[in-house]
Each structure stands twice: as structure tokens, then as C-alpha cells.
Amino acid sequence: MGGWAIAVHGGAGVDPNLPAERQEEAKQLLTRCLNLGISALESNASAIDVVELVVRELETDPLFNSGRGSALTEKGTVEMEASIMDGTRRRCGAVSGVTTVKNPISLARLVMDKSPHSYLAFSGAEAFARQQGVELVENEYFITEDNVGMLKLAKEANSILFDYRIPPVGCAGEAAATAIDLPTKMNGLPISVYSPETVGCVVVDREGRCAAGTSTGGLMNKMVGRIGDSPLIGAGTYASELCGVSCTGEGEAIIRATLARDVAAVMEYKGLELQEAVDYVIKNRLDEGFAGLIAVSDKGEVACGFNCNGMFRGIATEDGFMEVAIWE
Structure with a gap:
């Protein structure tokens, strides 16, 4: 065994014009979450408990797109999704279409631990949340001023926006996409x-x-009922006895690539090491999609990879290595 290791991410595909103060805020949040995880791991907490603890912290801060600060649907509502997986016995839980649950990751954990199922969605997930007594809040809790403004921009551009930090100042619509050299289609349709x-x-x-x-x-101005890669086991999230993987990026491309599972598969079937496996799937599995991922192995290794402008990420290992970064 190589000791513990942890990685966190706050999304991939970052506006190169992101103001320095916003970059600093993101780094501070990632550092806080890493330190929270490190403290728990030093106290011999289990991997699954640390994952839930850290993701809850990320969901509670409105800086990134999850929990409080979630992107808004075309109707101005919030539909959140989450999944969690324990690699030791390949147990998993996932939820989609959640509108009142303060911490969707904890509801996903309860689906894994307290239900006979792996995945609950929409009204069924909400009913299960009430039954389990998790903390519920009004939908307004999740809606930030930033996101209301971003939804307005998205509607004006007749577009899906992935993140309230885009577009760059003075850019809108296709000009913004050109300015940051990113794709203008998703699933063959223009964005x-x-x-x-x-x-x-x-x-x-x-x-x-x-x-x-x-x-x-999910996505700003997404269709009501859209489900991305994040709650899909094998696409956005996967863990086995060999590794744990969490993805971020163009959900439709990640789903088609079964990206998280493919990291484990090439380790298992090709005998690749962790970073080799990450590099291989980022290069060979995304077609024209843009994404990033973080991963750990049972040997205590940690790795990340992305094929877009940047990824908000932090990594730490038991031997004292720690890094928080956004760009290459």
C-alpha cells in the first residue's frame, strides 16, 4: 500500500479571462476541501466517508456548480444530480432531478446504504429524501444572483451555458466560443x-x-429532465478495487465514452498504470468532446487529465505532496 491520496475538482473548461480574484477564491475553496479530507484521512476515516464529507463541503459553497449555486434549467429551476461509489464491493448510489435536498451527495449515499436500489430520480428521490430525514431547503436556497443573470444571457443567446463564469466580458454567443477556442456543438447540435x-x-x-x-x-438553460454524466455510474463516477474516478466536462461526450469506467478497464485489461490510463482515455475516448477527470489508485497514486483550457483541481498524498491548480 502506498498510503492515502485524495483529489478534488471543481469543473473543467475554464475561461482564460477568469478574473484573478475568482481564480483565488476557487483555489481557496479547493484547498479548504483538501485540508478537510486530509484531516479525516489522518484520523483513519474510510475513503467513502471522506468522499461524502468533501463533496458536501463543495455543495454547500455556491462558488462551483453543485448544491447551492447550481445551474438553472430553462424554467429557472434547479435539478441537481449526484453519485457516489465504494470500490471495495463496487457498491453505488445515485440521484437525479433533486430540487429540495441540501446535499445531493448524501442522498446518493443513502440510496446506496439504505435502499434496495442504485439510482433514484425526481419525485421518487425526493420522497426517499423525506423518508430518510435528510436536510431539505426551499428551491430558492440554490438560486444565486450570478446564475439568474447567466440564465438571462443564455436565453438571449438561445444557448446552453455550462458555467456562470462564461462568457468573457464583452463576448456573447459564438464570439465567446471563438474567443476561447472551444466547440460550438453538443451531440451535433449548436451551442x-x-x-x-x-x-x-x-x-x-x-x-x-x-x-x-x-x-x-448540470447545464445552464438545460431542458427540464436532462440528465448528465455525473449521476451515471461508469460515465461520471466509478470506483473499483483498483481505482476511483470522477469526471467533469461535456456530459454527453463523457456518457458516450463511459469515461470513468474506461480508466479502470484499461488498468484492468491493458495493465496500464494510473496516469497512463488517464492519459489514454482523455486522448482516445472523447471523440470531439471536452472533459477532465481526477483519479486515485489502490497503490496510493493520484492522477488527473483534461483536454480543455483548464480544470479546477487539488491533489494531496500521505507523503506530504499537495497541489492546487487550474491551468496546465
């Missing part, structure tokens, strides 16, 4: 602006147990 956004955490503990969790509000 004006692209900057994916999700939060996630992967952990391997001192026992070599791997776990992963991912949570998101």
Missing part, C-alpha cells in the same frame, strides 16, 4: 458557449480502499 462545471472527489485510504463521488447542477 454558443462551452465551459463545463461539476464537483467531485476521489480518495484512497490507508487500507487501499478507493471511492469516488460527483455532484452537479
Whole structure:
């Protein structure tokens, strides 16, 4: 065993014109979450407990697109989704279309631990949340001034926006996409602006147990009922006895690539090491999609990769290495 390791992300595909103070805020939040996870791991907490703890912290801060601060649907409402997976026995839980649950990652954990199912959605997930007594809040709790403004921009551009930090000042519609050299189509349909956004955490503990969790509000101005990669086991989240993976980016491309599972698969079937596996799937599995991911292995390794402008990320290992970064 190589000791514990942890990685967190706050989304991939970052506006290069992102103001320095916003970059600093993001780094501070990632650092706080890493330190929270490190403290728990030093106290011998299990990987799955640390994943839930860290993602809850990310959901509670409105800076990234999950929980409070979630992207808004075309109707101005919030539909959140999350999943969590324990690699030791490949147990998992996921939720979609959640509108009143303060911490969707914890509801996903309860689906895994307290229900006979792996995935609950919409009214069924809400009913289960009430039954389990999780903290519920009014939908307004999740809606920030930033996101109301961004939804207005998205509607004016007749577009799906992935992140309230886009578009760059003075750019709108296709000009913004051109300015940051990003795609203008999703699933073959035109979009004006692209900057994916999700939060996630992967952990391997001192026992070599791997776990992963991912949570998101989805896309700004998305169709009501749209489900992305984040709650889909094998796409946005996966953990096995070998590794734990959490993805972020263009959900439709991640789903087609079964991106998280493919990291584990090439380790398992090709014998690749963790970073090699991450590099391989980012290069060979995304077609024209843009995405990033974080991963840990049972040996205590940590890795990340992305094929877009940047990814909000932080990593730490038991031997004292710690890094918080946005760009290459």
C-alpha cells in the first residue's frame, strides 16, 4: 500500500479571462476541501466517508456548480444530480432531478446504504429524501444572483451555458466560443458557449480502499429532465478495487465514452498504470468532446487529465505532496 491520496475538482473548461480574484477564491475553496479530507484521512476515516464529507463541503459553497449555486434549467429551476461509489464491493448510489435536498451527495449515499436500489430520480428521490430525514431547503436556497443573470444571457443567446463564469466580458454567443477556442456543438447540435462545471472527489485510504463521488447542477438553460454524466455510474463516477474516478466536462461526450469506467478497464485489461490510463482515455475516448477527470489508485497514486483550457483541481498524498491548480 502506498498510503492515502485524495483529489478534488471543481469543473473543467475554464475561461482564460477568469478574473484573478475568482481564480483565488476557487483555489481557496479547493484547498479548504483538501485540508478537510486530509484531516479525516489522518484520523483513519474510510475513503467513502471522506468522499461524502468533501463533496458536501463543495455543495454547500455556491462558488462551483453543485448544491447551492447550481445551474438553472430553462424554467429557472434547479435539478441537481449526484453519485457516489465504494470500490471495495463496487457498491453505488445515485440521484437525479433533486430540487429540495441540501446535499445531493448524501442522498446518493443513502440510496446506496439504505435502499434496495442504485439510482433514484425526481419525485421518487425526493420522497426517499423525506423518508430518510435528510436536510431539505426551499428551491430558492440554490438560486444565486450570478446564475439568474447567466440564465438571462443564455436565453438571449438561445444557448446552453455550462458555467456562470462564461462568457468573457464583452463576448456573447459564438464570439465567446471563438474567443476561447472551444466547440460550438453538443451531440451535433449548436451551442454558443462551452465551459463545463461539476464537483467531485476521489480518495484512497490507508487500507487501499478507493471511492469516488460527483455532484452537479448540470447545464445552464438545460431542458427540464436532462440528465448528465455525473449521476451515471461508469460515465461520471466509478470506483473499483483498483481505482476511483470522477469526471467533469461535456456530459454527453463523457456518457458516450463511459469515461470513468474506461480508466479502470484499461488498468484492468491493458495493465496500464494510473496516469497512463488517464492519459489514454482523455486522448482516445472523447471523440470531439471536452472533459477532465481526477483519479486515485489502490497503490496510493493520484492522477488527473483534461483536454480543455483548464480544470479546477487539488491533489494531496500521505507523503506530504499537495497541489492546487487550474491551468496546465
